[in-house]
Amino acid sequence: xxxxxxPKVEVHDLNAWFRGVHALRGVSLSVPGNTVLAIxxxxxxxxxxxxxxxxxxxxLVPGAHQSGHxxxxxxxLHARGVDPVDLRRxxxxxFQRANPFPTMSILDNVVAGLxxxxxxxNHAEIAEKSLRQAAxxxxxxxxxxxxxxxxxxxxxxxxxxxxxxxxGPEVLLMDEPASALDPIATAKIExxxxxxxxxxxxxxxxxxxxQAARVSxxxxxxxxxxxxxxxxxxxxxxxxxxSRTEDYVTGKFG
Amino acid sequence: xSTRATRRAVNATMTVVCALxxxxxxxxxxxxxxxxxxxxxxxxxxxFFVQLxxxxxxxxxxxxxxxxxxxxxxxxxxxxxxxLGVGAGVYLAERxxxxxxxxxxxxxxxxxxxxxxxxGIVAYGLxxxxxxxxxxxxxxxxxxxxxxxxxxxxxxxxVRLVPGALREASLALGVPEWRTSLRVVLxxxxxxxxxxxxxxxARAAGETAPLLFxxxxxxxxxxxxxxxxxxxxxxxxxYAVSPYQDWHDKAWSAALVLLLLVGILSLLARFLARSRFxxxx
Numbered sequence: 001x002x003x004x005x006x007p008k009v010e011v012h013d014l015n016a017w018f019r020g021v022h023a024l025r026g027v028s029l030s031v032p033g034n035t036v037l038a039i040x041x042x043x044x045x046x047x048x049x050x051x052x053x054x055x056x057x058x059x060l061v062p063g064a065h066q067s068g069h070x071x072x073x074x075x076x077l078h079a080r081g082v083d084p085v086d087l088r089r090x091x092x093x094x095f096q097r098a099n100p101f102p103t104m105s106i107l108d109n110v111v112a113g114l115x116x117x118x119x120x121x122n123h124a125e126i127a128e129k130s131l132r133q134a135a136x137x138x139x140x141x142x143x144x145x146x147x148x149x150x151x152x153x154x155x156x157x158x159x160x161x162x163x164x165x166x167x168g169p170e171v172l173l174m175d176e177p178a179s180a181l182d183p184i185a186t187a188k189i190e191x192x193x194x195x196x197x198x199x200x201x202x203x204x205x206x207x208x209x210x211q212a213a214r215v216s217x218x219x220x221x222x223x224x225x226x227x228x229x230x231x232x233x234x235x236x237x238x239x240x241x242x243s244r245t246e247d248y249v250t251g252k253f254g
Numbered sequence: 255x256s257t258r259a260t261r262r263a264v265n266a267t268m269t270v271v272c273a274l275x276x277x278x279x280x281x282x283x284x285x286x287x288x289x290x291x292x293x294x295x296x297x298x299x300x301x302f303f304v305q306l307x308x309x310x311x312x313x314x315x316x317x318x319x320x321x322x323x324x325x326x327x328x329x330x331x332x333x334x335x336x337x338l339g340v341g342a343g344v345y346l347a348e349r350x351x352x353x354x355x356x357x358x359x360x361x362x363x364x365x366x367x368x369x370x371x372x373x374g375i376v377a378y379g380l381x382x383x384x385x386x387x388x389x390x391x392x393x394x395x396x397x398x399x400x401x402x403x404x405x406x407x408x409x410x411x412x413v414r415l416v417p418g419a420l421r422e423a424s425l426a427l428g429v430p431e432w433r434t435s436l437r438v439v440l441x442x443x444x445x446x447x448x449x450x451x452x453x454x455x456a457r458a459a460g461e462t463a464p465l466l467f468x469x470x471x472x473x474x475x476x477x478x479x480x481x482x483x484x485x486x487x488x489x490x491x492x493y494a495v496s497p498y499q500d501w502h503d504k505a506w507s508a509a510l511v512l513l514l515l516v517g518i519l520s521l522l523a524r525f526l527a528r529s530r531f532x533x534x535x
Binding site: 055057060062085086087088089092093095097099100101102103112113116117160163164167 | 351417419420422423424425426427428429430433434437438441442444
């Protein structure tokens with residue numbers, strides 16, 4: 001992580017609306033490559049909208065629009081010639097609730113991104129690699145052809161992470177990936193985030209401040225659609241500059 | 255301040271009332287089945303399924319050509335109606351939020367309320383008049399028009415039931431929207447859609463009115479789409495309105511055959527809904 005290197009993701013003065021609600025107000029921040037950014041803040045503060053702007057999922061919601069610029073590797077997401085479909089292969093996403101494809105087996109779920117896009121190759125090998133990365137391989141290797149719905153909630157979520165990794169993203173967006181999971185499954189996913197950081201850049205939305213403190217390099221605090229403060233995680237939690245940040249991380253509100 | 259005893263009494267009374275309601279509701283079904291089976295079973299033998307109809311008074315004969323014709327006409331109707339109906343349903347569910355969607359939905363509702371004999375007249379005007387002959391194709395078109403609106407609406411409902419999270423999962427993997435619609439959304443709803451298709455096919459197979467002046471009837475085997483074609487329903491109608499007891503018996507037997515055909519289709523629909531086409535559990 002050299003200071004001269006261009007940040008992986010840069011956001012400049014991002015505003016976003018849906019159905020008349022001004023969900024993000026002038027957010028600017030940048031995420032260096034191979035780091036983890038945690039986004040914290042109370043419900044409805046625009047955290048999810050923010051990550052959904054980075055892979056252009058936000059604009060799929062009817063009535064949604066946005067202004068400002070987001071750059072990945074220095075290239076504007078809305079520049080001419082940028083195909084949102086290609087972008088989403090580079091910027092993967094894991095959702096709050098595990099959403100495996102119910103009609104597919106475990107194996108087919110992992111390689112769904114390849115199969116649905118008609119990518120050929122040794123799918124079994126790629127699936128094993130992703131499942132190992134997601135720390136799920138040992139639990140599912142003997143039943144790869146059973147339904148994905150036979151897995152537990154935590155396993156399904158790791159399956160979704162494996163599925164996102166299969167298409168080889170450079171950035172991984174995680175929208176409260178552990179909010180529906182028990183502490184053991186959560187610990188596994190946090191471990192996974194620390195490992196994945198070696199290969200890619202992660203933006204994780206979380207309600208759990210201990211989790212943010214454990215996994216992230218920098219933390220951004222959102223409140224009512226505004227970015228209140230963004231800095232090194234340790235500083236945000238021990239010595240925040242803004243009083244609102246301090247109130248939130250010490251549990252006075254939110 | 256009802257006591258335990260009064261609560262029990264109310265519970266027992268209501269249970270009996272519900273059971274009576276069920277019996278009353280099932281009575282028409284049971285009586286139809288009983289009537290058709292008891293009257294139709296006598297005339298049923300292998301010949302009835304494979305032979306051509308015979309003139310009045312001549313023993314034997316069957317409705318083989320009508321069975322084939324019904325399958326043929328319903329086949330044509332499905333080939334036209336199923337893609338249109340399912341396609342329209344997917345469109346309504348995925349893109350039907352705006353004005354166009356409302357117009358299509360309203361049109362489908364109106365169309366599904368049009369009496370089937372009117373649809374037959376329209377097919378007569380469109381196909382029979384322009385081809386200058388009655389044909390299986392005309393009958394197929396008429397039945398297809400009947401299938402499309404109901405199929406579109408039920409497909410729409412089924413596609414809407416697919417959780418939005420699955421769409422998002424697919425889109426987030428960099429799968430284009432059209433492929434997401436086809437290979438994730440439609441695939442997930444497929445079990446239900448298969449059921450809806452088979453039920454609408456079964457309904458179409460039971461229609462008589464639209465076939466009367468489109469596919470007409472035929473006393474012989476026919477394999478050509480541009481020729482008048484026999485169908486079970488029209489054959490039943492012709493036999494039933496005739497003054498001959500012999501033909502009346504044949505009408506009952508043909509009705510039983512039709513009932514079996516539709517029953518098999520419905521059973522198949524239920525089976526498919528639960529099989530591998532449905533969501534895995």
